[in-house]
Amino acid sequence: MRLKKVFVTLVVAPLILSGASAQADETATAHTALATSIGVHWNPIFESQYARIMAMADSAKKTPATLKSYKALLLDFLEVRRVINDGLASSTSDLDAVAAYAEEETGEFSSTISDLEKTIGKIATITCVKGKSFKKVTAVSPKCPSGYKKK
Numbered sequence: 001m002r003l004k005k006v007f008v009t010l011v012v013a014p015l016i017l018s019g020a021s022a023q024a025d026e027t028a029t030a031h032t033a034l035a036t037s038i039g040v041h042w043n044p045i046f047e048s049q050y051a052r053i054m055a056m057a058d059s060a061k062k063t064p065a066t067l068k069s070y071k072a073l074l075l076d077f078l079e080v081r082r083v084i085n086d087g088l089a090s091s092t093s094d095l096d097a098v099a100a101y102a103e104e105e106t107g108e109f110s111s112t113i114s115d116l117e118k119t120i121g122k123i124a125t126i127t128c129v130k131g132k133s134f135k136k137v138t139a140v141s142p143k144c145p146s147g148y149k150k151k
Contacts, residue, residue: 042102
């Protein structure tokens with residue numbers, strides 16, 4: 001009787017384990033395929049947003065306030081991309097949550113990038129004169145310093 005139990009255990013255990021292994025392989029393959037499809041969908045959107053952000057780099061340096069906003073936007077964007085890429089690369093991540101996060105953030109970035117582009121578009125430089133001295137003032141709404149008049 002004991003020999004029969006040992007025999008059954010030795011024969012049945014590998015069959016059960018091989019079935020679990022096949023299911024794990026199928027699950028891992030499905031997870032990888034879903035991660036790839038999410039990446040294929042969202043990566044072009046993130047790439048176009050990154051291109052828009054980088055196109056503003058020189059213009060954002062004209063005023064300290066826009067430069068600060070630009071740097072904050074860029075750092076936030078890079079961190080979000082890192083989190084999403086890590087989520088897609090992880091075999092244990094919740095891919096539905098990663099996709100929802102990507103959708104939320106792309107919408108948020110779209111709005112923020114547009115606002116910053118509008119602000120940068122409003123930056124102007126004026127020349128102010130006081131006697132023989134000149135000052136150039138660059139800002140969203142530039143005004144001459146006290147005692148200076150706009151040329």
